[in-house]
Amino acid sequence: MLTFFFAPLIIINIGLVASQWLLFVLYITSGIGMAGIGMGIMHDAIHGSYSKHQKVNKYLGYTMNLIGANATVWKIQHNVLHHTYTNIEGADDDINAPFFLRFSPHAKKNKLHRFQHLYVWFFYGLSTISWVTAKDFIRLARYRKMGFLDKKNEFRNELIKIAAWKLFYYTYALVIPLFLVPLAPWIIILAFLSMHFVTGLLISIVFQVAHIMPDTEFPLPDDDGMVAGDWSAHQLATTTNFSPNSSFFSWLIGGLNYQIEHHLLPNICHVHYKKISGIVADTAREYGMPYHTKVNFLSAVKDHVKTLHKLGKIQSIPMQLELNFKNSKEQ
Template structure:
């Protein structure tokens, strides 16, 4: 009898490949595919559960998103991708030289432990708590009006510092416990500052993914008060707010003087953040921990008006509010300096030129190391946009590496003084304002005027 023969070895399953053109067809909420390291994933069912919100996935749908994925996710996040793998790979998958060097930097910083070591958080929290106590003490026991109103200014500085903590906790774990990290988010954002951390993450994630896209980046969409480009004169559709940003006669009037009104408006920009927070939390949009967020805002609108009511007269109450709002307006100016004078574009973000878009759309502000607390580390805006998960205490350390990356690949690395950044911002606003004034005059008919009036 012949001996039984062993079963032949199982051949590996055939590998399926799809083209980039085919991948691009899967770009709707009902059919959303992405590619990471050449592997194709169907993340349609993950869209409503994505911790960073649905917009980052929607904005990069149908693309190879490797660089963006690595920028925003820790290494262990890749272990959760397998259930979404389609079994297909991207044909002719290539990696550009700049992407390869960028990923090497990510690996280097990871081996150095920079993403785990976050210095100064406890000191920042104690500093915020100290300022809060001093401000409350000044209101309750201050002997002069100057001291009591000055306590309002201190409250503004407190809001700035709590804003940096909220910003950091939204990008990465500022403490080892996820629950404690969430508590600090609610305390620093909702309770102390009256701003929904859910709204901030929704807005800020969209900004990072589509940095300086006029129709996708909410941080450039400030009609009717400001525009940074004459392209807004065509009433651009906001893919973030899902509506047309109408450039009408009222907007034209405000924009025509925006370089004069910029700083006064920034003093009260917080009112818009209050409104945006409530609009999100009471909308039908999905918001994680909505109840906790609302309770946090309620707490703010109890303690802050109560503190103001403890002042002896209405004059001091008004001045206290003006002082706190005006000082925290410095932070709103800081955010604008990093992007208003940088390069802009129209259209969705392209994941294949991740580094190029982040460098083109950002501006660093040079400062001494002792001013890092004031800027929240975000004077290193190029570094932050390339490595958003990196704790701010390490941004100055990696700056030389980023400069070398930009130099090697001929990418812009714009860095100016705080004064120069203000000059550039006002110059950008003034240029757009003068163009808006030209639009208001039909004679002579310049290109901008014709563009607006042929738009219908």
């Protein structure tokens, strides 16, 4: 995946690409590699499950920074908020969407949402370009207010690191090609955006299909900020597997078709999920607990579309949410 990402960019940066179609092919290929890094390398590494050696995990986690995002922000967003508060409106950042998208029945509804199942794909495609420009800065500031990054100078230092990594990324991914590729700048920028569109679409669909589905639940805390049931039961109720019989597809997306196993055992490398899944499924059946799975990716995407359509029509369910994020940051 690292080769898939960097090799096309190296070819582009050498300055030998004179065809706009070849430029687009190389950038889009790089986009597939970028998605692969995100799903198959960075994801495990930041969870601490890529290797039993934490230094290996630490340095491979920096592949997130290499592709323009930030490992620290992702760790808070994904490891803490998403994995702790899966599908809980206002707490799980994966379902905290801008006003034109609605990923929870508890989110405020507006007239645009009735069409979201049609236009959501465009915004999925824009997700990573937003990520590598403004989103990390916005989230870093918000997480600071939530009680994270509270050590002395931690926020300032991380802010400097984010800016430096993004400057490095944009330099090799866009600025150098603008100088060396003998094509109009708007063509190069459009090809660069096409790379991110492919990456954003792939990553967004894979992650969102696992949780925004007809059978998954969207629990709410009580007036004291407590969620009923235990954490493991919560993960089973809010998560869906898909395409469990395709080894190639599982490799391609870093084992994220086994989202149930990943949510229950995030410290285990994804290469073990297939073997573990049989044990988890049998145990869930034994205790009468849900184990949601779709036979293939296409059927999962279809159900995701149905859920988006339904969320665009149903009225909001009143909610009250006051969870203590600060106490969860070490989980």
